[in-house]
Amino acid sequence: EAQVTQNPRYLITVTGKKLTVTCSQNMNHEYMSWYRQDPGLGLRQIYYSMNVEVTDKGDVPEGYKVSRKEKRNFPLILESPSPNQTSLYFCATRRGGRGYEQYFGPGTRLTVT
Amino acid sequence: GDSVTQMEGPVTLSEEAFLTINCTYTATGYPSLFWYVQYPGEGLQLLLKATKADDKGSNKGFEATYRKETTSFHLEKGSVQVSDSAVYFCALPEGQNFVFGPGTRLSVLP
Numbered sequence: 001e002a003q004v005t006q007n008p009r010y011l012i013t014v015t016g017k018k019l020t021v022t023c024s025q026n027m028n029h030e031y032m033s034w035y036r037q038d039p040g041l042g043l044r045q046i047y048y049s050m051n052v053e054v055t056d057k058g059d060v061p062e063g064y065k066v067s068r069k070e071k072r073n074f075p076l077i078l079e080s081p082s083p084n085q086t087s088l089y090f091c092a093t094r095r096g097g098r099g100y101e102q103y104f105g106p107g108t109r110l111t112v113t
Numbered sequence: 114g115d116s117v118t119q120m121e122g123p124v125t126l127s128e129e130a131f132l133t134i135n136c137t138y139t140a141t142g143y144p145s146l147f148w149y150v151q152y153p154g155e156g157l158q159l160l161l162k163a164t165k166a167d168d169k170g171s172n173k174g175f176e177a178t179y180r181k182e183t184t185s186f187h188l189e190k191g192s193v194q195v196s197d198s199a200v201y202f203c204a205l206p207e208g209q210n211f212v213f214g215p216g217t218r219l220s221v222l223p
Contacts (some may be wrong), residue, residue, distance in 0.1 A: 001199060004156075031209070033210075042213055042215045042216060043202070044159075045210050045211075045214045047208065048209055050209060056209070058210065059210075085191070090156055091159065092157075097128070098144075098206055099144065099145040099164065099206055101147060101159045101162055102157075102159075102211060103159070104149075104156035104157040105156050106156045106158050107154075109154070
């Protein structure tokens with residue numbers, strides 16, 4: 001079954017404590033990305049990766065890091081989380097090239113206190 | 114840049130009512146167009162898509178037709194069910210990203 005998995009699904013943490021949200025896909029897709037979803041602001045792209053070792057900033061990259069060492073994994077790293085990073089995060093993947101639909105993970109709800 | 118405009122709702126309907134959620138877009142050329150649905154507590158799922166003008170995408174009783182003359186991709190369903198309660202997003206690709214509309218929350222009452 002084609003899947004995008006994220007872990008953890010829920011996380012409550014404190015300001016400044018480094019955390020990583022993992023994302024893994026089994027569809028052999030080249031393209032992966034991270035979004036955050038906030039009320040009234042919709043979905044905003046944080047970072048994306050077009051293939052292994054190729055990453056680029058999206059619309060709201062400040063405060064986040066990513067890495068793409070393997071095709072199937074694309075972790076999102078918050079080195080020093082702050083309360084304004086409290087949000088619902090989604091990983092997504094699609095085939096390379098233009099116009100293909102994206103497949104989304106189930107989401108990670110992060111609360112930073 | 115490219116953009117998507119959709120009615121934000123919320124939209125509240127009775128079961129078996131007719132649904133229309135409007136979506137218009139601004140884009141260079143003729144991109145593929147998508148409708149995604151987000152059920153409570155879940156990620157976004159592709160509902161339907163159309164890849165060229167006059168194409169009709171359909172799935173689960175939902176339909177949308179790619180109208181280049183009016184730059185629209187309105188979502189319709191003839192008879193909604195309580196299980197259709199969700200947030201619906203219109204979207205199109207822009208470069209390596211996707212542009213999403215703000216989402217329309219639909220509540221269907223029994």
